[in-house]
Amino acid sequence: MQSVITAEVRKATPAASVVDIGGDVTGACERELMDAYASATEGQARAVVLNFSRLDYMNSGGIGLLVTLLVRANRQGKKLLAFGLSDHYRQIFELTRLGEAIGIFGNEVEALAAAGA
Amino acid sequence: MTTESQPTNVERRADRDAEHWAKPVARLRVTAIPEGAAAYTVEGRRLTSPIQGFGWLWQKTFRVRLDGANVTPAEVIATWKQHFPEFWPKGNRFHKPLAGIAPGEVALLSVAAGGPVKLSTGIMVVYADDESFTFMTPEGHMLAGWITFSAYREAEATVAQAQVLVRASDPIYELGQLLAGRLENRFWEATLTALGRHFGSAAAVETHVVCIDRRWQWSQVGNLRYNAGLRTAMHVLAAPVRFALRPFRVRQS
Numbered sequence: 001m002q003s004v005i006t007a008e009v010r011k012a013t014p015a016a017s018v019v020d021i022g023g024d025v026t027g028a029c030e031r032e033l034m035d036a037y038a039s040a041t042e043g044q045a046r047a048v049v050l051n052f053s054r055l056d057y058m059n060s061g062g063i064g065l066l067v068t069l070l071v072r073a074n075r076q077g078k079k080l081l082a083f084g085l086s087d088h089y090r091q092i093f094e095l096t097r098l099g100e101a102i103g104i105f106g107n108e109v110e111a112l113a114a115a116g117a
Numbered sequence: 118m119t120t121e122s123q124p125t126n127v128e129r130r131a132d133r134d135a136e137h138w139a140k141p142v143a144r145l146r147v148t149a150i151p152e153g154a155a156a157y158t159v160e161g162r163r164l165t166s167p168i169q170g171f172g173w174l175w176q177k178t179f180r181v182r183l184d185g186a187n188v189t190p191a192e193v194i195a196t197w198k199q200h201f202p203e204f205w206p207k208g209n210r211f212h213k214p215l216a217g218i219a220p221g222e223v224a225l226l227s228v229a230a231g232g233p234v235k236l237s238t239g240i241m242v243v244y245a246d247d248e249s250f251t252f253m254t255p256e257g258h259m260l261a262g263w264i265t266f267s268a269y270r271e272a273e274a275t276v277a278q279a280q281v282l283v284r285a286s287d288p289i290y291e292l293g294q295l296l297a298g299r300l301e302n303r304f305w306e307a308t309l310t311a312l313g314r315h316f317g318s319a320a321a322v323e324t325h326v327v328c329i330d331r332r333w334q335w336s337q338v339g340n341l342r343y344n345a346g347l348r349t350a351m352h353v354l355a356a357p358v359r360f361a362l363r364p365f366r367v368r369q370s
Binding site: 097 | 134135138139140141142163164165166167168169174176243244249251253263265280282329330332
């Protein structure tokens with residue numbers, strides 16, 4: 001299975017990194033997502049904010065990867081937040097109850113404010 | 118002259134994707150109870166993801182190569198959906214919803230979980246397309262999480278796969294998982310073996326088990342109150358009492 005995700009990391013503030021996710025988030029993109037997370041948590045970052053504005057598609061395998069990411073973040077005492085989800089994917093977060101553990105925000109400013117960054 | 122804006126590829130894909138997902142539900146509703154099934158451990162329950170579970174987080178992948186079978190992934194999934202209960206190991210029942218395996222449908226299960234009592238629980242179909250479908254478990258189920266069934270092409274063969282991402286729901290189930298977790302593996306290995314056999318393949322099932330998180334989520338210990346095993350046992354034990362009270366209830370009504 002080929003992965004078509006893009007996951008670019010930028011330091012939004014000293015305490016928070018944003019991962020700009022584009023393309024498809026499926027079970028096949030574990031390495032890209034985990035590498036992006038590792039890069040995002042280097043240094044002082046206490047929060048990782050996932051930007052889904054350029055997300056094309058996410059299936060249950062991709063949702064599973066977000067659970068894995070959340071476990072890692074909890075273990076390391078980092079906050080995991082998200083913004084840029086379409087109504088459709090917000091509904092999926094609600095259905096799968098992922099939204100109860102990952103803070104979902106309307107835009108980057110709100111997400112970074114919630115991250116305390 | 119009218120002009121219509123053409124949807125982009127992304128919009129078209131999202132539209133197609135949307136119809137494959139179930140709509141969010143606050144609590145499960147069982148619309149029809151098949152003969153031999155019970156809904157009291159499912160009706161009104163919420164879905165649970167691995168985040169709401171108690172035990173260690175496991176990802177288990179079971180796959181079988183359908184060697185020699187000239188079938189596409191879509192044909193495998195269509196057959197799997199159609200005959201899902203028939204591939205389950207003996208002693209367990211999957212009561213397929215009337216509308217079949219489709220997004221939003223709830224199926225009731227009777228599962229042999231050790232001992233004489235069959236555990237009554239269920240699942241909800243949260244995703245279904247031509248090449249995969251996903252079940253999510255309700256409160257009270259042994260496991261909190263989901264299982265995705267899929268098929269894909271690999272090296273000139275179609276491969277059927279079941280991938281589980283779950284935690285045991287509560288401490289009692291966790292104890293069962295730690296003592297007899299291999300029973301669950303055998304369950305899905307037997308299912309995939311039966312599916313392979315249906316397509317004329319005798320290939321062995323490959324199992325890949327990864328423990329993603331070896332921590333107990335004590336914040337979820339309250340899940341015990343929904344434990345379908347305990348509730349099923351209490352329901353069975355209370356059957357003589359219900360039987361004795363039956364004439365009284367009829368007279369009252």
